[in-house]
Amino acid sequence: MDNIQSPDEKQKIEESAHFVHIRLRSRGHFIRVWLCTCLLCRRLWARVYVLVMENVVKFPQKRYFRQRAHANPFSDHNLEYPIDPSKLSMHELYPNVEEGKKISIVDVGCGYGGFLVRLSQMFPEKYCLGMEIRTKVVEYVRQRIVALRAKGECLNGQVIRSNAMKFLPNFFDKGQLEMMFFLFPDPHFKRKKHKARIITAQLLTEYAYFLAPGGMLFVATDVKELFDYMTAVIDAHSMFEKAPDCPFPGLIESITTSTEESMKVDRKGGDKFVAFYKRK
Numbered sequence: 034m035d036n037i038q039s040p041d042e043k044q045k046i047e048e049s050a051h052f053v054h055i056r057l058r059s060r061g062h063f064i065r066v067w068l069c070t071c072l073l074c075r076r077l078w079a080r081v082y083v084l085v086m087e088n089v090v091k092f093p094q095k096r097y098f099r100q101r102a103h104a105n106p107f108s109d110h111n112l113e114y115p116i117d118p119s120k121l122s123m124h125e126l127y128p129n130v131e132e133g134k135k136i137s138i139v140d141v142g143c144g145y146g147g148f149l150v151r152l153s154q155m156f157p158e159k160y161c162l163g164m165e166i167r168t169k170v171v172e173y174v175r176q177r178i179v180a181l182r183a184k185g186e187c188l189n190g191q192v193i194r195s196n197a198m199k200f201l202p203n204f205f206d207k208g209q210l211e212m213m214f215f216l217f218p219d220p221h222f223k224r225k226k227h228k229a230r231i232i233t234a235q236l237l238t239e240y241a242y243f244l245a246p247g248g249m250l251f252v253a254t255d256v257k258e259l260f261d262y263m264t265a266v267i268d269a270h271s272m273f274e275k276a277p278d279c280p281f282p283g284l285i286e287s288i289t290t291s292t293e294e295s296m297k298v299d300r301k302g303g304d305k306f307v308a309f310y311k312r313k
């Protein structure tokens with residue numbers, strides 16, 4: 034300390050000697066804490082530290098939320114759902130929601146929510162909902178949204194655990210939806226399992242009921258056989274027609290790049306097939 038010239042500088046260093054600098058690691062976050070050696074300040078710093086910890090909203094790590102890929106849509110999943118759409122609390126799902134606003138975009142089988150988050154950015158004035166059946170995956174998306182909301186993002190995006198094959202009537206009114214997405218759905222390859230597919234003639238009638246006239250339905254997959262099957266079923270349905278163009282710039286690109294499954298396909302170097310239809 035003798036080689037320090039300025040008295041100010043010397044005082045600063047002497048003062049800092051009263052503090053112990055520690056670096057804490059908590060669930061992936063490093064927090065620096067300076068603890069004073071005097072008892073009073075130590076208490077103060079401990080309190081500040083607790084406050085800092087409370088304010089850290091952690092982004093979930095996917096490796097803690099892995100779950101077996103396929104959930105049986107016909108089994109009882111102990112799901113909770115409103116008795117009818119009027120009982121769905123928009124205020125619980127979306128902070129500061131405008132009175133009378135309804136969900137207008139649904140990502141069915143949203144998986145880990147990459148596309149759902151993208152939707153909320155692309156359509157900030159609309160309310161977007163991801164429906165996902167797997168518990169841990171829903172919990173991941175929920176925590177992802179909480180972390181984003183702490184930064185003021187994804188206020189119009191939400192996820193719920195539900196079986197979209199059974200409970201759409203509990204959530205939506207006739208003609209309420211503007212867009213429905215079925216991206217990289219489970220292929221259910223075996224013929225006797227085709228009835229578990231999320232696109233069937235019967236379910237399409239339901240989707241047509243919830244979509245407003247002119248509303249859009251999007252499908253995407255990396256499985257050519259499933260793509261041919263889905264497009265054949267939709268082409269044959271009287272309530273849908275192929276849309277010549279997608280009216281939303283960048284949407285098709287997002288479908289093929291921002292879902293977790295689409296990224297997996299990119300890593301493996303597979304093909305991706307997308308089709309979109311208009312509700313007549």
Ligand SMILES: C[S@@+](CC[C@H](N)C(=O)[O-])C[C@H]1O[C@@H](n2cnc3c(N)ncnc32)[C@H](O)[C@@H]1O
Nearest residue numbers: 142143144165166196197198216217292293294
């Ligand atoms: C292959 S993943 C695709 C996930 C996401 N769309 C993506 O592209 O990354 C299919 C998802 O649909 C979910 N799923 C399957 N059947 C469902 C149903 N009946 N209702 C809600 N989600 C369902 C699965 O749990 C799974 O997460």
